[in-house]
Each structure stands twice: as structure tokens, then as C-alpha cells.
Amino acid sequence: MDVSHDTISLNRMQKTIVGIIILVVIIGGVIWLISTSRTDNADVPVENGDNATATSTDSNATTTIDTSATTTVSTGTVKEFTVTGSPFSFAPFLLTVKKGDTVKITFINAAGFHDLVLDAFDVRTKPLNAGEQETIEFVADKAGNFEYYCSIGTHRQQGMKGTFTVTE
Numbered sequence: 001m002d003v004s005h006d007t008i009s010l011n012r013m014q015k016t017i018v019g020i021i022i023l024v025v026i027i028g029g030v031i032w033l034i035s036t037s038r039t040d041n042a043d044v045p046v047e048n049g050d051n052a053t054a055t056s057t058d059s060n061a062t063t064t065i066d067t068s069a070t071t072t073v074s075t076g077t078v079k080e081f082t083v084t085g086s087p088f089s090f091a092p093f094l095l096t097v098k099k100g101d102t103v104k105i106t107f108i109n110a111a112g113f114h115d116l117v118l119d120a121f122d123v124r125t126k127p128l129n130a131g132e133q134e135t136i137e138f139v140a141d142k143a144g145n146f147e148y149y150c151s152i153g154t155h156r157q158q159g160m161k162g163t164f165t166v167t168e
């Protein structure tokens with residue numbers, strides 16, 4: 001009696017355990033299928049999505065690039081200006097960029113003998129004759145209002161200056 005009762009309960013336990021294992025396997029399989037199909041879907045926009053390792057490396061790389069790209073966007077936007085010099089003014093005389101921008105200023109000397117100097121960022125063109133031009137490039141790494149001017153003779157005192165503004 002006791003033995004057979006034990007055997008029955010063992011059988012029941014075994015069946016229950018086997019049932020649980022089968023359930024776990026089925027659920028695991030379904031989860032695996034779902035995750036696989038999601039990976040496949042995610043791979044669709046990526047051209048070479050065959051290699052799972054390469055794909056995950058790619059997404060890691062994308063994440064890394066995104067992070068640095070976000071940083072780069074705020075630090076790496078290129079702002080280009082053309083400033084024309086003549087006796088005794090700059091046009092335009094107001095330039096505005098954002099902090100972190102890379103700034104390119106092409107100074108075109110329309111008439112006379114002039115340069116363009118921006119001490120705050122330690123940049124200047126050579127003194128240019130009429131018809132010449134030169135481009136200076138720098139990173140606007142600090143915010144504020146800074147004066148640019150012509151350093152020839154008394155041109156600055158005569159009004160040959162402008163304001164370079166860097167906003168936060």
C-alpha cells in the first residue's frame with residue numbers, strides 16, 4: 001500500500017515536473033522567437049543585418065556616435081560669415097554664433113588697406129589690399145560680446161569695428 005502510494009505520488013510529481021519543464025521550454029521558445037523576430041525587424045533598416053554580432057556592435061557604435069554627435073552638434077556647428085571691409089567700416093558689424101560653434105569668417109577688403117582682428121579668440125587676417133580676401137577659422141569656446149576691428153592706423157578709432165557675440 002505504502003509503496004504503491006509513494007509510486008503514484010512520485011509519478012504525479014514527475015509528471016508535474018515534466019509538465020513545468022515543457023511549459024518553460026515552450027515559453028522560452030516563444031520569447032526567443034519574439035526577440036528574434038524583433039531583432040530581425042530592427043535589422044531591416046540596417047543593410048547587413050545577417051551577422052548578429054556585427055549588428056549588436058553596430059548598434060553599440062551607433063549609440064556611441066549618437067552620444068558624441070550630440071556633443072559635437074553643440075560644439076561642432078560651422079557658422080560661416082562674409083565680412084566686407086571698406087574705409088572705415090565692416091559689413092556686417094554684428095555677428096552672432098553659439099558657444100562651441102566653429103566660426104569661419106571670410107574677410108573681403110573692398111577698398112583701402114585693412115585687416116580684421118578678433119583678439120578675444122586670438123585670430124586676425126593679414127593686412128589686405130583692396131580686392132584681397134582671407135578666411136579665419138576658430139572655435140567660439142567662450143560666451144560674451146567681443147569686438148573685432150581693423151588694426152591699421154586709426155581705422156578702429158574711426159569706427160572700423162564690429163561686435164562678435166557668442167551666446168550660451
Ligand SMILES: [Cu+2]
Nearest residue numbers: 114150152155
Ligand atoms: Cu582698416
